[in-house]
Amino acid sequence: MGSSKEHKSNKKRKPEEAERTLDDPSTSDPITKDQSRKKEKRKSSSKSTSDEPKEKKNKKDKKRRKDSEGKAKDVHKDESRDTEIAAPDGLQRFPDFSQDPSASTESILKAAQLGIPQWLAHPTTVERDVTVPISDGRFALSSQILSRCAKAGVESLFAVQSAVIPALRAAHALARLRQHVRDLCVSAPTGSGKTLAFVIPIVEKLRSRLVTRLRALVVLPTKDLAHQVKECFAFFCVGTSLRVGLAAGDVPMAKEQASLVSEEAGYLDGDSSLVDILVCTPGRLYDHLTMTKGFTLQHLEFWVMDEADRLLNEANEEWLSKVHTAIEQESLSGNSSNIYTPASSNASTMRRADLQLDPLVQPPPRIQKLLFSATLTGDPAKLARLKLVNPLYIAVTSDEDGDLSGPAAKYTFPSTLSEYFSICPEEKKPLWLMYMLWSRIVGRGICFTKSLETAHRLAQLMQAWTDGVPSDEWPEGRRIVIAEYSSEVSFTERTRLLRLFKEGNIDLLICSDLIARGLDIDQIETVVNYDAPTDMSQYTHRVGRTARAGKNGSAYTLVGVTQAHHFKTMMLDNGHWGPMLKRFDPRNKIMDALRDQYKVALEKVGSLYAE
Numbered sequence: 001m002g003s004s005k006e007h008k009s010n011k012k013r014k015p016e017e018a019e020r021t022l023d024d025p026s027t028s029d030p031i032t033k034d035q036s037r038k039k040e041k042r043k044s045s046s047k048s049t050s051d052e053p054k055e056k057k058n059k060k061d062k063k064r065r066k067d068s069e070g071k072a073k074d075v076h077k078d079e080s081r082d083t084e085i086a087a088p089d090g091l092q093r094f095p096d097f098s099q100d101p102s103a104s105t106e107s108i109l110k111a112a113q114l115g116i117p118q119w120l121a122h123p124t125t126v127e128r129d130v131t132v133p134i135s136d137g138r139f140a141l142s143s144q145i146l147s148r149c150a151k152a153g154v155e156s157l158f159a160v161q162s163a164v165i166p167a168l169r170a171a172h173a174l175a176r177l178r179q180h181v182r183d184l185c186v187s188a189p190t191g192s193g194k195t196l197a198f199v200i201p202i203v204e205k206l207r208s209r210l211v212t213r214l215r216a217l218v219v220l221p222t223k224d225l226a227h228q229v230k231e232c233f234a235f236f237c238v239g240t241s242l243r244v245g246l247a248a249g250d251v252p253m254a255k256e257q258a259s260l261v262s263e264e265a266g267y268l269d270g271d272s273s274l275v276d277i278l279v280c281t282p283g284r285l286y287d288h289l290t291m292t293k294g295f296t297l298q299h300l301e302f303w304v305m306d307e308a309d310r311l312l313n314e315a316n317e318e319w320l321s322k323v324h325t326a327i328e329q330e331s332l333s334g335n336s337s338n339i340y341t342p343a344s345s346n347a348s349t350m351r352r353a354d355l356q357l358d359p360l361v362q363p364p365p366r367i368q369k370l371l372f373s374a375t376l377t378g379d380p381a382k383l384a385r386l387k388l389v390n391p392l393y394i395a396v397t398s399d400e401d402g403d404l405s406g407p408a409a410k411y412t413f414p415s416t417l418s419e420y421f422s423i424c425p426e427e428k429k430p431l432w433l434m435y436m437l438w439s440r441i442v443g444r445g446i447c448f449t450k451s452l453e454t455a456h457r458l459a460q461l462m463q464a465w466t467d468g469v470p471s472d473e474w475p476e477g478r479r480i481v482i483a484e485y486s487s488e489v490s491f492t493e494r495t496r497l498l499r500l501f502k503e504g505n506i507d508l509l510i511c512s513d514l515i516a517r518g519l520d521i522d523q524i525e526t527v528v529n530y531d532a533p534t535d536m537s538q539y540t541h542r543v544g545r546t547a548r549a550g551k552n553g554s555a556y557t558l559v560g561v562t563q564a565h566h567f568k569t570m571m572l573d574n575g576h577w578g579p580m581l582k583r584f585d586p587r588n589k590i591m592d593a594l595r596d597q598y599k600v601a602l603e604k605v606g607s608l609y610a611e
């Protein structure tokens, strides 16, 4: 894990080749032709900045002058309120995250007109480069968690963690006073540490539980991500008796069932659960709710949806209503014939109608839903399906983001990311990629293509090229190693490839969008968009595989001539067209030298298909 010191000291890397900014008048590409059409739009967005009231500007300046280590307390306090509420259980004071009462009537009306709920239109914001020492009292972390953090190299908490952890710790304290626990929606850039923002407080809350019951459900869209998050939980649970399970479909159903539920316990009141925390994919969760005897959500306290917008986009949404039904049925009818006794170890968390009517029994904490994403959906209809209760929206943003109800706020990028694009004739893209590899513009990285088919063919071509050039002809005498990494490759093979990549034995993984989301590989220095992403969310997640945890990284997008107009419009519409995105063009001299190698590689692959 990157340390917070790294986080602060990074500088952006420049590519070796000549750069031209987009507003360079000498540029004569299809993109710039479109500039005048959009001028009006940009004018209006810059106007809003210059017309800003002085007071608001001063506030922003003050924010900018933050000292992330020492004064971070001020940074993610809701600026409209100076009040802090005292934690009832001896925790340190924590910020009051209640809704912003100062939201202007105008912005309230604007949000209402667009059908955006107030909580979504007025997030509590946190500056993206803030870090807070882990020992800060507001986190109230136990020595067990602190020692795991130390082991992981976590000395400071990143912005998203410094906002979410106190909010959750506060909610836990309030839950004990039978107050309502608010659901949480969190939007923070890629690589900003969202995983630990929920792992740490969940482990902290559950570590003192007495018996094993399924209390935290963490849903992720893919098997690969589920594995990654399971590993993270397992690491932070060392030293506790908490058990972490995985249901991602990589082992046969029966084996997975046996790892989650014990047959011996008799399937009552969730006492057959073998895990406290379950990390799963939607498909397997659905299967277990349907088919696994004794699998119950009766004791659930946390329901995390990581990469929430992708989960809400799942073609098959049945899993969502299945979970809601499971929760609701269990709380209405009870799922058990067990007789309740106050001494029962289950009593404090069991969600059963007969218990809830008993005035002597403290109600169980309600299930807190926690949504995380780098590109949280603003679609009210989709969010409504989650049945959120009094949600709190925390957004990690940058000073440049401006209007938080605008699109730029939806897509915040790591400050350590350098972004480049090139307009490239479609048929020359392989040559362009060879150039970038040969001239070492692309360090260790991943290359995204639009489809499995393209990934496969490109990997073949690049491998034919690298195999065909003798080792001593390569720059620095080192041949580049390229591998295909896609859903066509088996999960076991993907695991092996990732290991080789992490060990430095593979330089470039060519893939479809399989790993565009969430995958955390420390060693990725460069992302290449061989095919330009078609929407901003896809762009954000792809480039977000680099520049993680405060490390430097670069992203290069090869924009086909026919896609240039769409690419520029997409960037403009999302406030991402400007100095942050630089143009690069290959140097002809090197390209000329590579042309022959390219021809040889093409012939070699052509003969493969002819056979």
Ligand SMILES: Nc1ncnc2c1ncn2[C@@H]1O[C@H](COP(=O)(O)OP(=O)(O)OP(=O)(O)O)[C@@H](O)[C@H]1O
Binding pocket: 001, 002, 003, 004, 153, 154, 155, 156, 157, 158, 161, 188, 189, 190, 191, 192, 193, 194, 195, 196, 373, 374, 517, 518, 519, 520, 522, 544, 545, 548, 549
């Ligand atoms: N406080 C911290 N100090 C040092 N490293 C950290 C800290 N928090 C997280 N990291 C590291 O930062 C990396 C990125 O974290 P994580 O995968 O949680 O990002 P993310 O916000 O979920 O990104 P994405 O949106 O792409 O999924 C991980 O390698 C993690 O171990």
